[in-house]
Amino acid sequence: MHKRRMIIVATILMVLIITLVGRLVQIQLVATESFSKHHVNLIEASVKQRSQVLKIDDGRGKFYDRNGQPLAHEEIPTLVLFPFLSKMTWPADEVARIIGSSEQALITAVANAKEPFAFGGDTPIQLSLSQSKAINELKIPGVFAVNQKIYGEDRLAAQLIGTTVKSDALKLERYPDLNLSPETRIGDKGLQRTFDEFLLSEGESKLVFHVDASGGPLFGVDVKYVEPANPLYPVKVITTIDKEIQEKAEALVDQYKITNGGLVLLDIEKSEIVAMVSRPALKKDDPNGIGSVNMMATQKTPGSVFKTITAAAAIDYGVISSSRMFNCDLTIEGKVDQQRPLGMLNFKDSFAQSCNRTFAELATEIAEENPNFLEEYAKKLGIIGQVGWSGDVYHTQVTQLYREQSGKVWHEQALKKDKKMIAKTAIGQQDVQTTPLAMANMMATIARGGKKEQVKAVSKVEFNNGTTVVDFPNQKIEGENISPYTTIKLQQLLRGVVTEEKGTGALLQNLPYEVAGKSGTAQTNLETGKLNKWFAGYFPYKEPKYALVTVSLDTTEQSSGMTPLFADVVKVIHQLDSQ
Known part of the structure; x- marks a missing residue:
């Protein structure tokens, strides 16, 4: 009787171990890029968990007017700061002098940040070409002048240019052969829809910094600039609008x-x-309403x-x-x-x-x-x-x-x-x-x-x-x-x-x-x-x-x-x- 009980327990343990190993194999080897019914990319999620990322550009093609001026977005030279600056000594006074701000404002903004940000809040300060050049020549880790694409609330020719969505169902229906990220937006209405095949993102442009559990530097203070592998993208759609x-x-x-x-x-x-x-x-807030x-x-x-x-x-x-x-x-x-x-x-x-x-x-x-x-x-x-x-x-x-x-x-x-x-x-x-x-x-x-x-x-x-x-x-x-x-x-x-x-x-x-x-x-x-x-x-x-x-x-x-x-x-x- 005792021996039989031991066999049953051993069998149960063996089944549990096999199940656990199988689950680990699934997570680590089989379904790393499409886990569960939600198709979660575990590799991306793992990297994201130990990274601080500032997206500069979502990689989707952009619209411009007949003279090359951006429509539906603005390309603004901004000052980007990373939170790990609060854990190191950096020349905030020098940066403040270049942009015409106070040193304390920079230090306070960094201290309150949990992720990379464009300095200036909801309306980031816009740098001149000379300011951008001077900041980047300082070569301070975690301090960058970059051209950031910002989408405003009030868009010109809004119905003509149209809207985008993240719908997984639409992506699967329209592009069944493409492995598109859940974050990828596709055209829903207007020129965004009719030119969607041209506009699809080939990958984001972003600044990435790896951190430990406390938000501190994991591999020194190197910030990487990541951009699409294909330098021809994102495309530019030149509209006839003035x-x-x-x-x-x-x-x-x-x-x-x-x-x-x-x-x-x-x-x-x-x-x-x-x-x-x-x-x-x-x-x-109502992209499908009568205003669309x-x-x-x-x-x-x-x-x-x-x-x-x-x-x-x-x-x-x-x-x-x-x-x-x-x-x-x-x-x-x-x-x-x-x-x-x-x-x-x-x-x-x-x-x-x-x-x-x-x-x-x-x-x-x-x-x-x-x-x-x-x-x-x-x-x-x-x-x-x-x-x-x-x-x-x-x-x-x-x-x-x-x-x-x-x-x-x-x-x-x-x-x-x-x-x-x-x-x-x-x-x-x-x-x-x-x-x-x-x-x-x-x-x-x-x-x-x-x-x-x-x-x-x-x-x-x-x-x-x-x-x-x-x-x-x-x-x-x-x-x-x-x-x-x-x-x-x-x-x-x-x-x-x-x-x-x-x-x-x-x-x-x-x-x-x-x-x-x-x-x-x-x-x-x-x-x-x-x-x-x-x-x-x-x-x-x-x-x-x-x-x-x-x-x-x-x-x-x-x-x-x-x-x-x-x-x-x-x-x-x-x-x-x-x-």
């Missing part, structure tokens, strides 16, 4: 208290987005800006003449217009004063000959279908703009035969939807003589050493264009909106640049009286450089129109161009 113009555009949109809407400014010759502002603003949606790439009802489409068709179909007059005291249904009677107007004045009756009448006439004409001309001027750059890059289809919507003219094809529906559609109501970006591109198309081109948000991607990974050439939008003759007539009509005494853009007459454009007010909810207010145009009129759309969405009759904001943007551009 940082200075973007900053001023965002300030103006907020000054006009636009809470839903924004503006888009295009370089006509290069077909590039110079500035794009979308409101509601993106909130850092880029309103400039989202379908909206355009109202009378769409009359530009109807006007193009009317010119081509020959249904207008200088002598033909339209009764603009009537509504599109033929009733007396109690709100905005305009009298008898010719076609040019009808466009300048935005007479609904004229364009409803012309559209129903043309529809008898061609029921599809509104859709055809909307395509010719590029307001339906995507206008963002899309093409083949290294045998992969790249679409620059994230979830750009396409726009439409008709919701149901049967409505093309209904005269009331044709009349409403001709003035940009009923089912008509287009994006502010597409409207800006329509103005650019007219300004450049009828040539439709895709719009770029990124001009090229560069390696870290400045060599080009890929650039994005100008590309045409496929399909028919309007004729040169029709283009010239549209240019004259758009200029008349501003120059005519009663034109809806008369407020823009005395700007430093001559402007051509079209206003629009679209009813979006009859019960609540909500409106979309637009002004779309281009400037300078004779030598066009910029196309601009300003828009306030789901606003009220009492709110300001969009011509004052348009005017202020033109003034800013002229001022910057004159410098």
